[in-house]
Structures are given as structure tokens and as C-alpha cells.
Amino acid sequence: MFAAARYPERMHLDQPLDRFYAVIPAGGVGSRLWPLSRADAPKFLHDLTGSGQTLLKDTWDRLAPLSGDQRIMVVTGRAHRAAVEAQLPGLSDANIVLESEPRDSTAAIGLAAAILERREPGVIIGSFAADHVISGETLFRSAVAEAVAAADAGYIATIGITPTEPAVGFGYIECGDALAIDGAEHAEAVSSFVEKPDLDTARRYLADGKHLWNAGMFIARADQLLAEIARNKPELHAGLIELAAAWDDPATRGPAVDRIWPRLEKIAIDYSVAEPAAAAGRLAVIRGHFAWDDVGDFASLAKLNTAGRSGELAILGEHARVLADASSGIVVSRSKRVISLIGVHDIVVVDTPDALLVTTSEHAQRVKAVVDALRLGGSSDVL
Amino acid sequence: MFAAARYPERMHLDQPLDRFYAVIPAGGVGSRLWPLSRADAPKFLHDLTGSGQTLLKDTWDRLAPLSGDQRIMVVTGRAHRAAVEAQLPGLSDANIVLESEPRDSTAAIGLAAAILERREPGVIIGSFAADHVISGETLFRSAVAEAVAAADAGYIATIGITPTEPAVGFGYIECGDALAIDGAEHAEAVSSFVEKPDLDTARRYLADGKHLWNAGMFIARADQLLAEIARNKPELHAGLIELAAAWDDPATRGPAVDRIWPRLEKIAIDYSVAEPAAAAGRLAVIRGHFAWDDVGDFASLAKLNTAGRSGELAILGEHARVLADASSGIVVSRSKRVISLIGVHDIVVVDTPDALLVTTSEHAQRVKAVVDALRLGGSSDVL
Numbered sequence: 070m071f072a073a074a075r076y077p078e079r080m081h082l083d084q085p086l087d088r089f090y091a092v093i094p095a096g097g098v099g100s101r102l103w104p105l106s107r108a109d110a111p112k113f114l115h116d117l118t119g120s121g122q123t124l125l126k127d128t129w130d131r132l133a134p135l136s137g138d139q140r141i142m143v144v145t146g147r148a149h150r151a152a153v154e155a156q157l158p159g160l161s162d163a164n165i166v167l168e169s170e171p172r173d174s175t176a177a178i179g180l181a182a183a184i185l186e187r188r189e190p191g192v193i194i195g196s197f198a199a200d201h202v203i204s205g206e207t208l209f210r211s212a213v214a215e216a217v218a219a220a221d222a223g224y225i226a227t228i229g230i231t232p233t234e235p236a237v238g239f240g241y242i243e244c245g246d247a248l249a250i251d252g253a254e255h256a257e258a259v260s261s262f263v264e265k266p267d268l269d270t271a272r273r274y275l276a277d278g279k280h281l282w283n284a285g286m287f288i289a290r291a292d293q294l295l296a297e298i299a300r301n302k303p304e305l306h307a308g309l310i311e312l313a314a315a316w317d318d319p320a321t322r323g324p325a326v327d328r329i330w331p332r333l334e335k336i337a338i339d340y341s342v343a344e345p346a347a348a349a350g351r352l353a354v355i356r357g358h359f360a361w362d363d364v365g366d367f368a369s370l371a372k373l374n375t376a377g378r379s380g381e382l383a384i385l386g387e388h389a390r391v392l393a394d395a396s397s398g399i400v401v402s403r404s405k406r407v408i409s410l411i412g413v414h415d416i417v418v419v420d421t422p423d424a425l426l427v428t429t430s431e432h433a434q435r436v437k438a439v440v441d442a443l444r445l446g447g448s449s450d451v452l
Numbered sequence: 453m454f455a456a457a458r459y460p461e462r463m464h465l466d467q468p469l470d471r472f473y474a475v476i477p478a479g480g481v482g483s484r485l486w487p488l489s490r491a492d493a494p495k496f497l498h499d500l501t502g503s504g505q506t507l508l509k510d511t512w513d514r515l516a517p518l519s520g521d522q523r524i525m526v527v528t529g530r531a532h533r534a535a536v537e538a539q540l541p542g543l544s545d546a547n548i549v550l551e552s553e554p555r556d557s558t559a560a561i562g563l564a565a566a567i568l569e570r571r572e573p574g575v576i577i578g579s580f581a582a583d584h585v586i587s588g589e590t591l592f593r594s595a596v597a598e599a600v601a602a603a604d605a606g607y608i609a610t611i612g613i614t615p616t617e618p619a620v621g622f623g624y625i626e627c628g629d630a631l632a633i634d635g636a637e638h639a640e641a642v643s644s645f646v647e648k649p650d651l652d653t654a655r656r657y658l659a660d661g662k663h664l665w666n667a668g669m670f671i672a673r674a675d676q677l678l679a680e681i682a683r684n685k686p687e688l689h690a691g692l693i694e695l696a697a698a699w700d701d702p703a704t705r706g707p708a709v710d711r712i713w714p715r716l717e718k719i720a721i722d723y724s725v726a727e728p729a730a731a732a733g734r735l736a737v738i739r740g741h742f743a744w745d746d747v748g749d750f751a752s753l754a755k756l757n758t759a760g761r762s763g764e765l766a767i768l769g770e771h772a773r774v775l776a777d778a779s780s781g782i783v784v785s786r787s788k789r790v791i792s793l794i795g796v797h798d799i800v801v802v803d804t805p806d807a808l809l810v811t812t813s814e815h816a817q818r819v820k821a822v823v824d825a826l827r828l829g830g831s832s833d834v835l
Contacts, residue, residue, distance in 0.1 A: 104790075392825060394818065407487075407807040407834045409822050412815035413799075420808055424790040425801075427810055432795035435777065439792050442775060451790045 085221035183313030205359030218252030229281025235271035468604035478582035566696030588742030601635030612664025618654035
């Protein structure tokens with residue numbers, strides 16, 4: 070099934086997965102992970118799992134067996150070009166799309182779709198965030214393979230994560246009827262996308278078995294995805310098509326980017342594509358049974374790195390010198406300083422050369438507000 | 453009464469205070485204030501009150517109006533000579549006594565007493581720690597003046613602090629009968645010295661009005677103090693006398709120090725002088741009504757710098773860049789890093805270039821154990 074990955078010279082064979090092209094939008098600072106994540110060192114450029122490599126490289130390594138490493142496109146900010154290329158030596162020039170400024174996910178993924186559809190009509194693209202953590206590669210690959218089959222059948226497909234707890238930090242996908250799709254035996258229709266719930270609602274979702282976590286994974290034929298954008302955001306669609314037409318000619322790309330990109334509407338693909346497609350019955354979901362986390366804040370990072378065991382202290386950092394007594398939570402060390410903790414529980418300590426954060430898991434979501442306050446307060450040097 | 457301070461050329465006049473010589477033992481790292489206090493930057497070399505100067509200089513400034521600045525002797529470690537001299541430009545070479553290694557307070561104060569008694573028989577010395585915090589200068593000076601009068605009458609005098617709360621971190625002095633001493637109207641006999649009590653005992657001490665905090669201030673005629681050491685620790689006394697005899701000749705001091713100092717018994721003056729003198733009825737105490745703190749740990753430092761108001765956050769550090777949200781306790785900043793606190797209460801954060809401490813007021817006493825662990829663990833570079 071994954072033999073395709075071994076053939077860099079690819080042909081259009083009969084299998085939908087042979088038409089699969091992975092897209093990695095690598096954007097977003099991850100403000101809730103400040104001061105670890107910064108404008109110049111966003112979340113996807115960090116090793117948050119102790120794997121020894123960045124989340125971006127983890128994402129690449131997860132997708133390459135599915136698509137082949139010649140068939141992964143990365144969309145990122147101009148400022149991150151060098152860092153991304155250093156992380157991904159297999160990434161060709163043709164497969165890096167640089168944003169002059171962030172225009173949200175519809176523009177990022179839609180441009181990739183438009184470029185790839187021009188290069189290879191009928192291509193099936195799958196978009197996967199650069200900064201999520203997944204374990205269970207085999208389960209991941211089989212879910213993607215089913216999603217690709219659903220995409221080949223004309224659906225906008227997504228992979229929803231089977232919840233393991235009543236999480237309030239994620240959006241949810243409500244499943245509808247089973248769909249009969251060849252090669253996607255577990256596909257179900259999506260009734261709706263729902264925003265982050267309160268705890269009672271999350272408990273109900275967990276119990277009813279009909280709700281999955283929205284992991285922001287979208288798999289579709291590029292032409293179908295573009296058609297969905299065209300239906301809902303025609304101006305944005307027109308801009309993307311015009312930009313893609315100019316993209317592969319060095320003489321026309323630059324002027325087109327300068328003219329079109331800054332005026333594209335900023336809108337998340339959840340609103341421009343997923344919700345309207347779900348409402349129209351064009352969205353299919355595959356249940357993912359692998360472990361997934363968007364590592365949205367330090368509470369999530371702590372849980373991830375203690376395997377959810379409370380009372381433990383997770384330590385992240387290559388040169389960490391931590392001496393802890395009767396303490397739990399997480400220490401992220403990006404300096405070589407000695408860090409001593411005494412009697413602090415569920416603590417979050419993030420130690421970087423120019424900024425230090427001390428909070429608790431309970432307050433981890435409020436880090437973003439601090440970042441905003443620092444920006445307003447003239448401390449952008451540490452953001 | 454304090455006019456003497458204005459006459460650097462002093463004569464033996466009729467007032468006991470004219471024979472007063474202040475001694476400041478400046479030793480002790482202050483391990484419980486790590487990583488602020490270090491072997492090479494002990495507690496007395498820090499500004500812990502936001503006064504803009506070190507505790508040592510505060511101590512000097514407090515004593516100079518009593519003794520005159522030509523009559524203050526500082527006993528400190530060789531390693532601190534330059535720092536002490538930089539802090540105290542008024543300190544003459546003859547008035548700095550350098551220890552080749554720490555031998556505890558009897559050796560430090562006893563040597564000062566022996567040197568000064570040789571230079572000026574009949575001198576009254578008063579020893580005051582270099583790293584305590586006092587406010588209420590007038591009350592302090594009147595207590596010292598009474599203690600000097602009691603010393604002149606032949607007592608070993610101390611100043612006990614009227615307790616304001618049931619502190620368990622201090623030793624206590626139990627007062628006995630009133631003494632009739634000219635110039636020391638409030639002097640009382642000392643029944644005993646008692647070690648740090650538990651909370652119930654401390655509450656009883658606070659209620660009974662007979663117990664004062666032992667602030668380690670001893671005022672006595674140098675010959676009486678030496679006689680007390682001779683009674684209880686004759687070998688130590690003999691060593692001090694021999695060392696003092698060699699002290700003021702550059703040819704003999706060095707060899708005498710090398711021969712004698714390392715073999716002097718290490719014992720606190722509380723045990724060699726104060727307790728036996730109290731038992732023998734030779735110890736008088738004056739009640740000090742000024743505010744005093746030995747700033748023994750970060751809980752004490754936090755209380756001192758928030759004026760005891762809980763729920764507030766004290767920030768110490770010249771270049772502190774602290775952004776705090778719903779947090780209380782203390783931040784000590786010795787770096788220029790941005791420090792952000794969110795939702796942490798009674799927190800202690802001490803940020804230095806090579807070491808960081810995060811604990812709470814409740815656990816502040818345990819910092820010493822961490823210092824011991826770091827020493828054993830091979831991290832002496834940050835001690």
C-alpha cells in the first residue's frame with residue numbers, strides 16, 4: 070500500500086494514494102507557548118516531545134511514507150525559509166511556498182491546491198499542521214489512506230480524533246450516517262463542526278460516541294477544494310487561481326504575489342470550506358484512533374511529556390540542569406542555567422535567555438494575554 | 453548624646469559611649485537566600501530592602517552616628533576584602549580584620565575584642581551582624597546607648613527585640629528581673645537563651661511579654677567579653693590573645709594567623725559567651741522597640757518588601773522587567789530578562805544569570821537543602 074513512496078518518479082497509477090500530495094502549512098507562532106515559541110522561532114521549529122527533532126520534521130517524516138518525499142509541499146513565512154530548509158533537506162525549491170505575510174489557512178492551503186492542480190490535474194491534497202504531535206504511525210497512515218479514498222470519491226475528507234477525555238480546548242466534529250465509499254470503509258458523513266465546548270458539553274460528547282476532535286486535517290481533490298472555496302469565497306478563489314497561474318514562472322510570480330497576496334481575505338479553512346461542505350453533505354470523516362495533540366499550551370505540553378501522569382515533573386531541554394524537590398509540572402529549559410524547584414505543583418517554568426515564564430497548568434491558557442500585554446507594553450524584543 | 457560622631461579625633465571622656473567601638477562581623481553566605489546570596493556575593497553585599505545600598509553599608513550607616521566612623525571594625529573573609537572596602541570607603545586598614553577561613557562568631561568577635569583591648573584598654577565593643585535589617589534608627593541608638601551603659605557597669609549586654617508575631621525562625625531571650633543600672637534604666641537580667649520554638653511555644657512567648665527575639669547583638673567591655681571566653685573556652689581565649697599580640701606588627705601578623713587561626717575552635721558566641729553569662733547572672737538585656745529582621749529566607753524577604761501585606765508581589769532588582777498577573781510573593785531579578793508570572797501565589801522567583809529558583813514562601817527554609825544537594829551534585833559553580 071505504501072510502496073509508492075519508494076518511487077520518486079511517479080506516474081498516475083490506478084490507486085488514489087498515488088495521486089496524493091501532502092501539504093504542510095507551517096505558520097502560526099503558538100503564542101500560548103511563549104517564551105518558548107517566538108515570532109522568529111515558532112512552535113513548529115521546536116522539539117516538544119523529546120524526539121530529538123522539530124515538530125515540522127516529525128510531520129514530514131510522518132507524511133513521506135504516504136506521499137513520497139518529492140510530494141510534500143510546505144507553505145510558510147518568508148522569515149522561516151532558511152530554518153524550514155535546514156529542517157527538511159528533502160524539500161525541493163518547487164515545493165516551498167513562501168508567504169509574504171500570514172493570510173490564514175484558506176489562502177495558504179488554497180494556494181497550494183491551486184498550484185498543484187495546475188501542475189497535476191486530479192491531484193489529491195492532504196493538509197496537515199506542522200506543529201501537532203501524533204503517535205501511532207500505522208493508524209495514522211491507514212486513516213489517511215481511507216481519507217484519500219473518500220477524497221477520490223469526491224468528498225472533502227477530514228480525519229477526526231476519537232476523544233480520550235472531555236477536552237474543552239479542541240473543536241469537535243459531529244458524525245452523521247455511515248457512507249459507503251470504496252476504500253474508505255469507516256467513512257461517515259459530518260453533521261456539523263462545533264466550537265470548543267464547555268466541560269459538561271465535552272463530557273456529553275465523549276459519552277455519545279458521535280463526536281470527534283477536529284485536528285484540522287483536510288484531504289480532498291484539489292479541484293474539489295478549490296470549488297468549495299469558489300462557492301463560498303469567490304473573490305478569494307479568483308485571487309488564488311490568478312496567483313497560481315503566475316506561480317511557476319519566475320518572471321510573473323513576484324509581481325503577482327505583491328499584487329494579490331496582501332489583499333486575500335484572511336479566513337480559516339474551517340469556515341471557508343469545512344463548515345459549508347458539511348452543511349451541504351460533501352464532507353466525510355474518518356475516525357483516527359492514533360494519539361493526537363495540538364500542544365496548544367503548556368498544560369498540554371506537560372501532560373504530553375509526563376504521559377498524563379500527574380505528580381510528575383517533565384523536563385524539556387537539551388542542556389537542562391534541573392534540581393527539583395517535591396515539585397510537579399513542566400520545566401522547559403532553553404538556557405544552561407541551573408533551575409531549582411522546591412515544593413511547587415503543576416508548575417510551568419519556561420526558561421529562555423531573555424525571558425522567563427512562571428505559571429501553573431491551570432493558567433496556561435492565559436499566556437497569550439501576557440504576550441499581548443508585552444506587545445502593548447513595548448517589550449516586543451522578547452516576542 | 454551623639455555629638456561624638458562628629459569628632460574623629462576622640463579622647464577618653466567620661467561618657468561610656470565615648471569608649472564604644474562597633475564591630476561588624478561580615479561572614480556567612482546566607483545559604484537560604486541562594487541563588488541571590490553566593491559564596492562570592494554573600495547576603496551582606498546585597499541590597500535586600502530597595503534602599504539602594506548593601507546591608508553592610510546600611511549597618512555601617514546605622515553604627516557610625518554612635519561610634520564615629522573611625523571606630524568601626526569589620527571582620528570578614530579575605531575573599532570579600534575588595535567588596536567590603538568598596539562598600540565602606542571610610543573603613544581604615546587598621547579596622548579591617550581578614551579571616552583566612554571562617555571560624556564562627558566567637559573567633560571573629562573575640563579577635564576584634566582582643567585587638568581593640570590591646571589598642572585601647574577599657575574599650576566597650578558592640579557587635580552587630582552585617583546582614584540584618586533594622587528600621588527605627590532613633591530607637592536603635594537609644595537601645596545601644598543603654599546597652600553600652602550596662603556594659604560599662606560590667607555586664608555582657610544584649611539587645612532583644614520585642615516580638616511582633618509568634619516567629620518560629622528566631623531564638624528567644626527570656627527576661628528576668630529588672631536591673632538597676634545608671635544610664636540603662638530598662639535593663640533586665642537574662643534568665644536564659646532559648647532555641648527556635650515551635651509555633652505554640654512562640655505564641656506563648658509572644659503572650660507572656662517576657663521573651664524577646666535574639667538578634668545576636670552583644671555589647672560588652674572587651675576585657676569582660678574576653679574573660680567570659682576565658683572562663684568557658686580557655687584554649688580559644690589563649691589563641692585569640694596570642695593572635696592579637698601579633699596583630700599590629702606586619703612582621704608577626706601573617707605567621708601568627710597561619711599558625712593559630714585554623715586551629716581555633718569553631719563555636720558561636722551564643723554558646724561560648726551568652727548562655728554561660730546568662731546562667732551566671734552576668735547578662736543584661738535591653739528591649740529594642742525598633743523593627744528588626746535577620747532576613748533569614750525568601751519568605752522573610754518577601755514579607756519585608758511587601759510590608760507584610762499578603763496578596764502583594766514584591767519586586768527586587770534594579771533592572772527588573774516583571775509582568776505579573778494575579779500573582780503574589782516575591783521576584784528577585786538579577787538579570788535583565790523579562791519575567792512573567794501568571795496566577796502564582798506566595799511564589800518565590802529568584803532569577804540570576806546562571807541559576808533560577810522557583811519555590812513558595814512556605815518552602816523557603818528548604819532552600820538550604822537544595823544548596824547542599826547542588827554542592828554534593830557537582831554544581832558548585834553556581835553556589
